[in-house]
Amino acid sequence: MDLRKLRYFLTVAEERNLGRAATLLHISQPPLTRQIHQLEQELGVQLFNRTPKGMELTEAGTLLAQEARNIFSLVQQASEKTQRASQGRLGRLDIAVFGSGVLDTIPRLLLRFKQDYPEVKVVLHTMEKEEQIQALRQHRITVGFNRMLKPLPDLTSELVNRERLLLAVNENSPLATQSVIKFRELADYPMVLFSSSSRPNFVDKVMSLCYAAGFTPEITQEVGDVVTGVSLVASGFGVCLVSKSASSLSLPGVVYREISDLPENATIDLSCVFRSGDDSRLLTSFLETLRNFKREEMIGEVE
């Protein structure tokens, strides 16, 4: 059974007349007769009763006509969906985020993407950096978000934004009342820091800043993620250096303070990683939204 035969059948079923149906189909009547006969023979079912008045549907024919309409509707949809998918406007995009990366920037970006491409289903996976790299290579995800990725040949990373460090301090700490905080002063306060296993680059960055400022920080507790870190600050474990976007995380007893003399390079980069040479249309769409988003964010910061 072929779609042409089915189309012919449906037209005859609706016209109840071979001649008119043939005209509508832009063919002559005899081949149409043959195609209908063939369809009946293929199915082993009589679809029409031939009367002097025309072609009258049998019960089986009536049912097939309904089914045929469904089939054509599905075929039509399939064609349209395929075309939308080829334009990166329909489909499924698997994205990985790291534990605390879901704060601030990424949700706003994803919301923006959802507005731009409402038919794309975004599936979020929580993965740490190494897991993301593996998942990208295995095509389990298309995009990963993380911080400070070392360059890799098969993966391309693109900077999403660069945030200066902020200090999370307990509201009862003397630092909370100071109008200006210098980095050097942190030497006098215990510090909560990520464990070097979970965020080696971040730890290295903080440690090297401290060394440059001439002190070794007193680490009271190592934590695996920002939320835990900030909640320890709330409990009075010490101060904690976090990225600016983490300041959207407001816990009772915690305030965020800028450090006045932070060096230029004391920043945390949020990057977006994908397979080099991935020409997927969904990725292209996503990167387009990402670049628009960056442009608008920069304008926002300048203002």
Add this chain to the structure above:
Amino acid sequence: MDLRKLRYFLTVAEERNLGRAATLLHISQPPLTRQIHQLEQELGVQLFNRTPKGMELTEAGTLLAQEARNIFSLVQQASEKTQRASQGRLGRLDIAVFGSGVLDTIPRLLLRFKQDYPEVKVVLHTMEKEEQIQALRQHRITVGFNRMLKPLPDLTSELVNRERLLLAVNENSPLATQSVIKFRELADYPMVLFSSSSRPNFVDKVMSLCYAAGFTPEITQEVGDVVTGVSLVASGFGVCLVSKSASSLSLPGVVYREISDLPENATIDLSCVFRSGDDSRLLTSFLETLRNFKREEMIGEVE
């Protein structure tokens, strides 16, 4: 886009290799290549990335493959359903019953038909006799049930069963306590009867029985249907002659009694009517069940 191309596409999509797919499809590789190209061109969408390892689905291709599977499943179902419909095992059968005909016999028959042909959807319509005739001629129904139809050239009627008359009497009436009731005795009791507009044949039959017995009945009330008639008996309006199947209608205060000397022809026929020469498979199926049903009912009565 025709089903052949779609089948080819799906096979290639599943094999991810033109050569293997061609083997499975029992064609050689070059035509398959061309068909895939044509499909891509028709849709204006690249469905595969050609790699030295084989054919790799694009996002659009992945989506089309899913849709294609749905389409084939629907086509398969359509074919099977059509064949079942041609055997009278699937479809919709519109049946008309008269007001009180839904009592006893017809429900049992319909239940039996539902067991024999579970995939046939029976739609019941309540219509009086003349309405049924019109509906049959307009093909709005396929079968009608009614009582005592006069012969018509374009409609065939088949006897379903023949029921003797029963007398519905109020439990307080002297007749209720009598062991034997003779027809002649009805002359002394007021009677509830159908109006001659709703059941002319039934009224004629009762009146002629009374005349033959030598009396004219005192009609206290004319009613349109059995249920009303029997409820008037319950209220003490008089006695009412009903068909045996109506006795399944039990109302408080009403008992049913046989009449000992009822003539042979004092019967009510339940007939089934359909268009003469209707060769619909559903009707054939229905009549087959009906005849089996009649056979079993007769055996039941003999026992």
Add this chain to the structure above:
DNA sequence: GTTTCTCCATACCTTTTCTGCATGAAGACA
């Protein structure tokens, strides 16, 4: 009752489309 008209079916030929064989081009792998 015959004619005419309207349908669908069949015969025969033409045209299009698909298929197979042979072969080419390009990247992977040893």
Add this chain to the structure above:
DNA sequence: TGTCTTCATGCAGAAAAGGTATGGAGAAAC
């Protein structure tokens, strides 16, 4: 570099679909 695998292309043959002419059967009109 040679070989292997994979997809792409040219050309001829086969199959399927389409067109024209015509037949046959029933309904409607005269």
